[in-house]
Amino acid sequence: MPEMPEVQGLTAFLDDRAVGRTITRAAVSAISALKTYDPPIHALQAAEVTGASRHGKFIVLSCGDDLHLVFHLAKAGWLRWYDELPTTLIKPGKSPIALRVALDDGAGFDLTEAGTKRSLAVYVVRDPHDVPGIARLGPDPLDPSFTRDVFAGLLEGKRMQIKGLLRDQGVIAGIGNAYSDEILHAARMSPYANAGKLDDAEIDRLYAAMQTTLAEAVAEASGKPPADLKDAKRRGMQVHARRGEACPVCGDTVRSVFFADRSMEYCPTCQTGGKPLADRRLSRLLK
The missing domain is CATH 1.10.8.50 (Helicase, Ruva Protein; domain 3)
Incomplete structure (x- = not known):
């Protein structure tokens, strides 16, 4: 399971590669992974990524102040980055890919999950604290205030x-x-x-x-x-x-x-x- 250090590494990578880019497409291929319906997933289309941050083991891609793509990789999930996103069609239920996000420079990423137990979670929210798992988090152990x-x-x-x-x-x-x-x-x-x-x-x-x-x-x-x-x-x-x-x-x-x-x-x-x-x-x- 990815934990804080790996999630921080992924967040830093996305901050470098995705922030400043515009999302051209966000497609869910494992419907069980999507935990929210309002805003809808297609609200991300044409949104500019303005920030990447970590909350515990959650990654937040912000698109302005009131639209955020949040995901938790759970036990067997991972982020697969492409400098050139594949154009192959993803067939629901036939692939480990749960979410594909395309950016305006041709790059993008997939969220994948191995095994049969599906726990990877994706949220589209107006505030990261609308995600229950983020709302209940304790303090970050590397925060300077955590004495x-x-x-x-x-x-x-x-x-x-x-x-x-x-x-x-x-x-x-x-x-x-x-x-x-x-x-x-x-x-x-x-x-x-x-x-x-x-x-x-x-x-x-x-x-x-x-x-x-x-x-x-x-x-x-x-x-x-x-x-x-x-x-x-x-x-x-x-x-x-x-x-x-x-x-x-x-x-x-x-x-x-x-x-x-x-x-x-x-x-x-x-x-x-x-x-x-x-x-x-x-x-x-x-x-």
Whole structure:
């Protein structure tokens, strides 16, 4: 799933390549992806793209102050850019393409989604905050106002595991499964730690790990075209999606915990006092 660093990379790319261009066509080929009807999708035709911005894991292409194309790539979506947009006809239901946007210089992009579970979402709105997912977002962790004390305040009284809190978009915007694994590994913290019971030293460690991990990932994504962003993300991972490999910090074997639709990765030596966590489908901890 694209998370904040990759989405920021895509946003920066669109800011460079799409802003100032006029949309000549916007066509939805997966009707389930379009979540709004007013304004209609064809309202984008002949609209000039005036800005590109990121809200959590949402990308917003603004066309003036009162028309915005918003999309969320979900788990298996991606943006495919073309300097010369193909002219082939897209057949609904026969292609991974959910949306095609053509620009007046002949360039454009497709939003694609792999697999059978369709979660990619497209909105055309007058205000980005008309999108429910944007309206409920918590603060951005790389915003200058997101200080250590602000972060500590978000943890206070939370009776949930820290892994789940980091992934909760209503608490902190932009972090998903992959970067929560990376942040917790950098902070030397169990994913099952109780968020509301962290002491000051643990909060300091976790906040620093969050800032460093995300800032480095955003820097790595900066300036890369969409086709290169996925590989850049994989190369930067220390534990996520590296089950069975050696931890780059201590050399222990990276382990996984499997859930219904995802897994998390961690290092027992670095994060759980050497004790492997059990597959949550069976039991909480190995005895």
